[in-house]
Amino acid sequence: MSTDATQQEQGGGPDAAQEWRRWHEGRVVAVAAPYGPLSLTGTHWLSDYPEGRIPAVPGHWRENGDEVVLTAAAEDGLVVDGKLLTGEVALGADRGAIDDSRVARGERRLVVLRREGLWAVRDFDPGSPARHAFSTIEATPYDPRWALSGTFRPYGGDRTVRVANADGVERGLGLGGEIAFTVDGEEHTLQVAVEPDGSLWAVFADATSGNSSYRFRFLRPGAPAADGRVEVDFNRALLPPCAFADHFICPFPPPGNTLAAAVLAGERNRIDA
Template sequence: MSTDAQQDSEEFHDWQRWHEGRIVAVAAPHGPLSLTGTHWLADHPEGRIPAVPGLWREDGDEVVLVATPEDGLTVDAEPLDGEVRLGADRGPVDASRVAQGDRRLVVLSREGLWAVRDFDPQSPTRQAFRTVDATPYDPKWSLDGTFRPYDSDRTVRVENADGRERGLGLSGEIAFTVDGAEHTLQVAVEPDGSLWAVFADTTSGKSSYRFRFLRPPAPDGDGRVRVDFNRTLLPPCAFADHFICPFPPPGNTLTVAVPAGERNRIDG
């Protein structure tokens, strides 16, 4: 198919809408570019987090926040004067329980450790952002794949972007063919049945970010799944240094180049 024909195809226009939507989501006031810090409470036993108002401490399976009116914090859109007990925020960032004006203070839990994430729409990274560099849609990289579930879920320890090692759950692998050779990626299964892979390839750290995400849809009843590398995603840590994205597990570094999908963040 010629380049002109590719760019007139329905698939290309679907991809273009997806790409434009991604740019809007990334640049949103509380998108990943606005994250200015992930503060682990274990690193602040006195309860004071630099540049974050209030007094924060762990208490078993909750976080206790104490604030005065001078802190300017709200919880559930009501001014906080005193103490409140918080669980982890599970929803969108802009729906977090704790805020200070436009800032959102998101409570996070990972492997029994608690943190507070600070999302500020005025972050320098968000102000500098221009776009996401992505390769235009190429039908060559929309592949037929097969999902092969494991007999039981597995957890492997992998390094994360913040230098700490954490567990990564894996439920199976997807197999697909590139230039006549079969390749596989280990994947997690999301609650809605869709798949998630963290992978690298021979472009990683060169013409694309050091690793990327792939989110295929749920397989059909026979395990068939569309492996569309045109929709390869940059991980959140490509947009802000304070995310804790997992690195690819062993076996998820492809021996081929994948010149498709999102490649890098571009600042103005």
């Protein structure tokens, strides 16, 4: 029996499989883009450089309350808002696309980041070794068995739990509720954050994590319906950014978000040439 015929019997249909293939191809393109996650070559916390000099980044970077003051000379080659910086400028956290960041040096983009009151400078370089070594994302082909119906159960208020991050530091992770779904007749739940647009975000591990898949993954369901119904499609489980560059600070799964089931779906690992 053909794969498409099997999917039709199971309720997925060829359209869902084709849509997934387009999604997967788009993910590979986005990851390999000049300012995708593979181009991150460093996250430099200013608290580690109280004198203001970051060895890998030109200029002088100084915290000043709710802003960062960058001082540079012409020989530093730093461009801010499209103009060579000679002097100083106050910067806030960058919140848009990487290539829209205010500070650049040639093709590099220097992105100002703030987390839990601490400032950092991220260095994105399209010429990074990781980007040029990348081949593709290993992913399990679409399986309608993992396109599940779930229910979102909001908490009475936001909760914050402390979880380890990929850089070894513990940070707060905000959670707004949980999603419940059934796999092989058994109910499972995942705690989720609620994004500003109403969509959901889960950090989870499962029985494949650290074996046939990366040590944890992300899931991003859409906004729930008014009655709480939500699609829980593990075919679109994502590798976190730290699977592509060590300099991201991805949170590990919170307590309760490690599933006993083996989720044989979605992105599994980065593949280099």
